[in-house]
Amino acid sequence: MVFDALPEPSDDACVLFVCTGNICRSPYAEYSLRENLRLKHASGIRVLSAGTRAVVDRGAAEDVLALLAEHGINGADFRAQALNPDMIETADLVLTASANHRSAVVQMVPRAHSRTFTIRQFARLALVAQPATSDDDSPRTRVQELVRACAAVRGVAGPSIGSADDVEDPWGGPAAGYRRMAETLRDPLRTITTALVTVGQATTLSPSHRATPSTA
């Protein structure tokens, strides 16, 4: 999906994944989350990815494509793109592979500090956050509310785990590294999917349902 081809900002929410080359971690996360959302019939959430030092126009790594194919996802049309301030400004939620990427994003657009998290950090926060949404809210407002709620519980639920929050870069390594990356991302992405889907239907679900999203 090419950023320039996107429609003007709308009621749709936008989630942006960021890693270094935009060919391993972030495309995997992008395609997985989009597939997760499709399976839950969630609409109104766009998912993108970009790289801080992107290998522009390159396709995703072969190992990534293979891993995606295991879940029946075809990532052949993916092309890497470089992170730019506009993307960050447009995104309602920026999820990064590691704390370094988070720093890079926030240094590019300082205002984004309240909606930029590492993937695992956001999953951790989503488990305890309590967003308050109403039925009339657009998907975008709902996601923004989820992000606000998650930002508010930073450090309250527990200190950051430091670099243990990072997703390792498998680029240039063996296939096992890619699989490890996929496994590291699986649970956090599930939790994030549930949080995004749940916040979309906040009024119809009991809070207890949200408290244990990883088992969903």
Next chain:
Amino acid sequence: MEQRQFWALLHRRWMTVVAFGLLGVLIGSAYVLTATPEYTADAELFVSAVGADNTSDLVQGSNFSQQQARNYAVVATREIVLDPVIEALGLETTSKALARRVSASVPLNTSLISISVTDTSPARAAATANAIATSLTNTIPDLVSKRSDGSSPVRLGTIQTATPPTIPTAPKPRMVIALALILGLAFGVGFIVVREMVGAKVRTPDQIKQLMGLTVLGSVAFDRATPNRPLISHSSGPSVRAEEFREIRTNLRFLHAGQSHKVFVVTSSIPGEGKSTTSANLAAALAATGTSVCLVEADLRKPSLGTYLDLEGGIGLTTVLAKDASLDDCLQPWGPDNLRVLLSGQIPPNPSELLGSPQLKKLFNTLRNRFDVLIIDCPPLIPVTDAAIVASIFGGAILVVGCGKVELRELRRSVDALSVSGSPVLGVIANMAPVTMKGRYQRIYAQADEGRRGPKRPSKKSLAKEGATR
């Protein structure tokens, strides 16, 4: 070191002293077990003057023999006596060496000569003693001047022959072990005193008060769980720590009294005393009263607040100073009470210069005017001067003292460092303090409380009350 301090030290470190004592006993016992035992055999001779005819002669003879006994006792350890002994017994030694193992004495007011010989063999000791007695008896008549009839004026008679002793005289186990114990204990006391002099750690808040004359704003008891849960807002269960910070918060009201916008510069002597967690907890405790609080991380060398607070530390103080972003963009909200946090931002190459720059002063003043309370977390004082620079801008600093962590002389140095820059220590927060009696009671109460009501934040009403007194 005063006597009271000495007893306190002894009370604290008695285990070390006892350990040294036991070590002494161990060494003593080992010596007793491994040393070659020595045996002592005694023979006694009687000295008499010959030819006393009447009572006055007898008295004179008695005096004479007592005097002579003392002389002969000395002769007993000389080669004239010992050489024949060595020859007779076939000993492989010299008279000088043998003399060291022989002692001859005259019991007070007697004319007896007691000859003692020590040897590793009991039989040889006895034989030697007897041989010396015989040799002395034979030698003396040749030495003294003869009477006119050629007879000797004195006679020596053996009154007690030496028998091989059964019990060794050395080493004496009880003596040796008792001595070793005393020496060990003495060494132990010396050791802890020297160690205390060289690397005395600050132990208790009282010590800070008494030795340094500093005001203690409050103490935070040592808690094993702190490294995992550094911030009070996420400690579940009975929160004694939260109560401790509320107490400190109350005491803070008396600092900078009369200033409507207060700035507290928080620092410590060395890294690891808990100044960043203390700053964060203090800021959170203050924010909970409804006061507008800003926590600033002025540690531009080893920032850590971002990790504790789970915030992105890539933007902050240095970002604003470099004009890469506006102050508003870099002030991150944290927690439920609208606390604002300005983290360090990217680590600059020249932290001290930056902290002393007029731009930073201006930034601090902007923040001071915007918030009721500004808490500035600075790097430790001993490695770098940063904290002293910032403290001098705001007329003093709050020192976090890690009990059992920082040495007394380090604390003195950091207080000196502050006073050199013209800023006093406004107060001390004793971190990792030993749990006091009071603390224990609080813990019990908190548990009872917790059981009744479950975890709960202070009510709006009580907060408003506390806020009003500020």
